[in-house]
Amino acid sequence: MSRSADRPGPAGPLRGVRVIELAGLGPAPFGAMLLADLGADVIRVDRPEGRAAGNPLDHRHDLLARGRRSVALDLKRPAARDAVLRLVDGADVLIEGFRPGVTERLGLGPDVCLERNPRLVYGRMTGWGQHGPLASRAGHDINYIALAGGLDPIGHRNGPPVIPLNLVGDFGGGGMLLAFGVVAALLRARETGKGQVVDASIVDGTALLTTILHGLRAQGSWVDRRESNLLDGGAHFYAVYECADGKYLSVGAIEPQFYHRLLDLLGLADDPEFLAGHTDRAHWPKLRKRLADVFISRPRQYWLDLLGGTDTCVAPVLSIGEAVQHPHNRARGTFVDVAGIVQPAPAPRFSEDQPTAPQPPPRPGEHGRAILAEIGLTEEEIERALATGDRGASG
Template sequence: MPQRGGPLAGVRVVELAGLAPGPFGCMVLADLGADVVCVDRPGGPGLPQSAALRRGRRVVTVDLRSPGGVADVLRLAGRADVFVEGFRPGVAERLGLGPQECRDRNPRLVYARMTGWGQDGPLAGRAGHDIGYIAVAGALEPLGRAGQAPHAPINLLGDFAGGGMLLAVGVLAALLERERSGVGQVVDAAMVDGSALLTTFLHGMAAEGRWPGPRGTNLLDGGAPFYDTYATADGGFMAVGALEPQFYAALLAGLGLDGDPELPDRDDPAGWDTLRRRFAERFAQRTRDEWSEVFAGVDACVTPVLSPAEAPGHPHNRARGTFVTVGDQVQPAPAPRFSRTPAAEPVPERDAGGVAAVLREWEAPR
């Protein structure tokens, strides 16, 4: 019988409030059932934060500049399984909340550090943002159209995939290892490391000679006309990913181009500009919904390009419950899914009633 609550039910996490990547990583832990207590500062962490990233938490407000506030956080760390901070290197130590101070109280504690440049190296103490981390990691240069400047993909690669998700993976691995060793450790999650890790496939492709050209001229970066997006008559777009021959054949059939003797060979890059022009002409003749209907049920790997606001309404996403309503906001649902310990639906952040209330609860046997 499924036990709703998530596979991390019973895991206690102390999160020092921060910006994007740390909150996202802790959101993932909370989604999976961890009891995450966010230690906020009077006035908040600085830049405005998305309520979505802070879902699933209980919140306490503590002045970390006061000895009493630091003592309160150390007491929480003493009863927690995981401690997450996202300061620049050395800041937590100066506050008296570094790994040594926390793990002196709790040797089983997994102490996770979320930074852009990591805990060491020439740039460790420098300020930065997603675009800079992915630039140095080699993840920004390949993104964009041929002959144009690199294009940053919002802040999804550095902050969230290379940052917060890497943090969550590191925490989970350290918790698993703790079951064998009985002791915790420090997890150094850096966005530059995580963003570089995401390019492993590109490094392999380049070494094998399968990523030969500059930005925007290769198989998966918009260079190939059968792996690209096309404008429709109503200003929408369709995404085409017809890489395999059978999918490409279905694409041509859907576009009414199958059997056209004037189409260039798809495997010859010299003809890609002609193919792209022909595809663009066809897609421009109908609306996005009309093309969606043409390719519905057809394995051509052709799909409508949906905005974030439209995605929750797609029939597949509705059927799977890929989006949920948290408070008054529609947000992505927790992922992945578990057969025996499914995650509960997330709830908005809520007040914990103070550090003392959390400590009383955490003193109870688990």
């Protein structure tokens, strides 16, 4: 893996790693953001029109694009394609999130890129994967997690599954696993001098996230019915409860010491039903109703004052805005203000190479001329590479 301390990029453990990102939507930009957050120099190849189709955000609020430099290129033009290949020559990683075969048709597929740069890690992010009966089909997060078994277990027993935003598929099973695979392949390339293709599929990644459920199912501790299991809200001691003011409290008192402390503070320590109900599933539905009646009797702050400072595994269910203001998150700097927009800080934390706060998302094409000059293109070549029917922003 080629590394250079002279390459641009913020501080972090990936400083010196150069990534070429062919701009897309959702999971691939999230994976690239993770690499940029940790110090990689990520060059985003944007579309000349500025935004990928389907992106509802203007560039100032497209936080998944933070920390990048951007060049806007029409990849259907030979001069633009050649410019990308010149970028590939000096890169460690290329990331793309198109349907299978798209980059091959553009002349930017893995065979072409790896022939030019044998050390390159070529990261591919798709929903269904690079092969299989559904590989060429359109789809979105909800479809991928449905097929992987990640949607059905979430929700109430007598209702439909509840959509977990796009956190489980696009980001957890998609972009996060893409970034992990890219870093693993980078380590291998540094050892062997040989790059490879990383085939990251949201279906595969979501299935991986359900590994513990398969283990529970194999030993007979999981049934395929919502709100019937330890971690799906079936257990009264692992559930969300509404309080008198309409706010919610999360309770996760799984271990016996936490469960008994919870019962003690709620005045239920000597209740035989609750004592038996920690291990006997037959009691769970009734005890869930009893606890619901307890928590609905007082506002959330009452319960936080009673339980919040104890080992009862209780925490408030906060909105996005409330989470930003919580004292614990403020103390750790979990959220940062970047150019007036509050957003999650880079994670995880490092003792030696702590990443700096990310830079705002770039205007598409903002750094185009500088990037192309940096790889040795002449002014004439830069003009040809940036040319489009509607030139747009070119830096």
